[in-house]
Amino acid sequence: MRSLEKSNLHFKKAISKLPLGVSSNFRYWGDDKTIFAKYGKGARLWDIDGNEYIDYRLAYGPAILGYADPRVDAAARAGMDVGGVFALATEMEYSVARRISRMVPAAELVRFSNSGTEAVMAALRIARAYTGKDGHIVLEGGYHGVFNEVLWYSEIEEWDPEDGDPEVLPFGEGIPQVTKRLFHTAPLNDADAIEDLFRKHGNKIGAFLIEPIMGNCCGIEATEEYMKAVREICDRYDVLLIIDEVKTGFRVARGGAQELYGVRADLCTFAKSMANGYPISVVAGREDIMRCVGNGVVHGGTFTGHSISLAAADKTLEILDETNALQSINNYGERLRAGLSEILTARGIDHCFAGHPSMSGLFFSSEAPGDYRAWVDSDYEFYDALAPEMHELGILIEPDSREPWFMCEAHDMKCLDETLDKFARAVDITMNKIADKERKKRTA
Numbered sequence: 001m002r003s004l005e006k007s008n009l010h011f012k013k014a015i016s017k018l019p020l021g022v023s024s025n026f027r028y029w030g031d032d033k034t035i036f037a038k039y040g041k042g043a044r045l046w047d048i049d050g051n052e053y054i055d056y057r058l059a060y061g062p063a064i065l066g067y068a069d070p071r072v073d074a075a076a077r078a079g080m081d082v083g084g085v086f087a088l089a090t091e092m093e094y095s096v097a098r099r100i101s102r103m104v105p106a107a108e109l110v111r112f113s114n115s116g117t118e119a120v121m122a123a124l125r126i127a128r129a130y131t132g133k134d135g136h137i138v139l140e141g142g143y144h145g146v147f148n149e150v151l152w153y154s155e156i157e158e159w160d161p162e163d164g165d166p167e168v169l170p171f172g173e174g175i176p177q178v179t180k181r182l183f184h185t186a187p188l189n190d191a192d193a194i195e196d197l198f199r200k201h202g203n204k205i206g207a208f209l210i211e212p213i214m215g216n217c218c219g220i221e222a223t224e225e226y227m228k229a230v231r232e233i234c235d236r237y238d239v240l241l242i243i244d245e246v247k248t249g250f251r252v253a254r255g256g257a258q259e260l261y262g263v264r265a266d267l268c269t270f271a272k273s274m275a276n277g278y279p280i281s282v283v284a285g286r287e288d289i290m291r292c293v294g295n296g297v298v299h300g301g302t303f304t305g306h307s308i309s310l311a312a313a314d315k316t317l318e319i320l321d322e323t324n325a326l327q328s329i330n331n332y333g334e335r336l337r338a339g340l341s342e343i344l345t346a347r348g349i350d351h352c353f354a355g356h357p358s359m360s361g362l363f364f365s366s367e368a369p370g371d372y373r374a375w376v377d378s379d380y381e382f383y384d385a386l387a388p389e390m391h392e393l394g395i396l397i398e399p400d401s402r403e404p405w406f407m408c409e410a411h412d413m414k415c416l417d418e419t420l421d422k423f424a425r426a427v428d429i430t431m432n433k434i435a436d437k438e439r440k441k442r443t444a
C-alpha cells in the first residue's frame with residue numbers, strides 16, 4: 001500500500017498559506033490524495049513520500065523529452081548566463097522564431113509569451129483587431145486556458161438531449177457575465193452547426209478557435225473532412241481560423257496538428273512541448289494578420305522572451321526537428337496502446353483509443369466519441385475507479401478521464417513492461433471492487 005503520509009502532513013501546512021494547498025486548482029486531488037512532487041527524471045516522478053511513478057501526465061504535456069533532460073537543461077543553464085530579461089529584445093528570439101516558421105508553415109510571424117493562456121488570449125485579440133468582430137467560437141469540450149472569454153463550457157453530465165442544446169455555464173465564479181456574449185459554441189465535427197452560427201452571428205464572430213485533437217477531452221479528434229470544411233467556411237464568412245496547438249504543437253508532428261490535417265491556420269498557438277517544461281509560448285500566423293501587432297494591437301509582458309526559456313526552446317525544438325524523437329515517442333504510444341488493448345480484450349472490456357499515440361485518450365466504449373456529447377456514453381466511471389488504483393501501483397495518469405495519456409522520449413521498454421503489468425493488476429483490482437460493490441448492493 002502506497003503511503004502518502006508526508007504529502008498529507010504537508011497538505012495541512014500548505015492549505016494554511018495556499019488556497020487548496022496548491023498553485024493550480026487541477027493539482028488538488030483531495031485532502032488526503034494530493035501528491036507533492038519532489039523531483040522528476042526522465043519518464044519518472046518521485047513524490048515527497050519517496051513513491052516512484054511512471055508519469056503519463058508529464059505536467060499535462062510539456063516534458064516531451066522527459067524530466068530534467070540533460071541536453072535542454074544544459075542549454076537552459078547557458079541561457080541563465082545571459083541574464084534573464086532586459087526589457088529589450090535578444091538575438092535568440094529571431095533564431096527560435098525562424099525555426100518555428102520552418103517547422104510550421106502557417107507561422108509566418110511569431111510572438112513569444114509565457115503560457116498557453118497568454119498566447120490564446122493574444123490570438124483572440126489579434127483576430128478581433130483584424131476582423132473588427134469581437135465574438136469567437138469555442139467547441140464543446142474545448143479548453144483554451146484560464147481567461148474569462150474562454151472559461152465557459154457546455155454542461156453535458158446532467159444534460160437531457162430532449163431539452164435542446166446543453167446549457168453554457170461559466171467554469172466558476174468571478175467570470176464576468178458580459179464575456180458570455182462573445183462566446184459561441186457547437187459540437188465538434190458538425191460543420192453545418194458552424195455555418196449555422198456564422199449565418200446567424202457572422203457579423204459578430206471574428207474567430208473560430210479549435211484544438212483539432214482535443215487534448216482536454218480525451219483526444220477526441222476532428223475528422224479531416226471537418227477541418228477542410230471549417231477552413232472553407234471561415235474563409236467564406238471572414239472569420240479567422242485559430243488552431244490552438246498548445247498541446248499538439250511540436251508533439252503530434254513537427255508541424256503539429258496542422259501538418260497531420262493538411263490545414264493551415266490563420267493564427268496558431270504553441271506552448272507545452274516547445275521548451276520541455278520551461279515556460280514559454282507562441283502566437284504565430286499569417287504575416288498580414290500578425291502585422292496588426294504593434295500596428296494597433298498591444299502585445300508584450302515583462303517576462304516574454306526570457307533568456308532561459310528561449311535557450312530551452314531553441315534546444316528542444318532543435319531535437320524535435322532534427323532527430324527521430326517524435327517517431328520514437330509515437331512508437332512507444334502505439335506499443336502501449338497495443339499492450340493495454342490486449343489486457344482489456346482478454347477481460348472482455350470494451351475500449352478504444354482516440355487522439356494521437358503520443359497523447360492518447362482511453363475510452364471504455366467500443367467506438368471513440370466524435371464529440372464531447374458522446375463522451376457521456378463511454379464508461380468513464382470505470383476510468384474514474386481505475387485511475388486511483390494506477391496511482392497506488394505507481395503509474396501516474398490524470399484522475400479525470402478527459403485528460404489523455406502523454407508520452408515522452410524517455411519512456412522506454414522498461415517503463416512499458418512495468419506499465420502493462422501494473423495496468424493489468426489495476427484493472428483486476430477495479431473489476432473486483434466493482435463486483436464486490438454490486439454483490440453488496442444485491443444482498444442489502
Ligand SMILES: Cc1ncc(COP(=O)(O)O)c(C=O)c1O
Binds near residue numbers: 116143144145245247
Ligand atoms: C489547448 C490548450 N490551450 C491553452 C491552454 C492553456 O495553457 P496554460 O495552462 O499554459 O496557460 C491549455 C492548457 O492545458 C491547452 O491545453
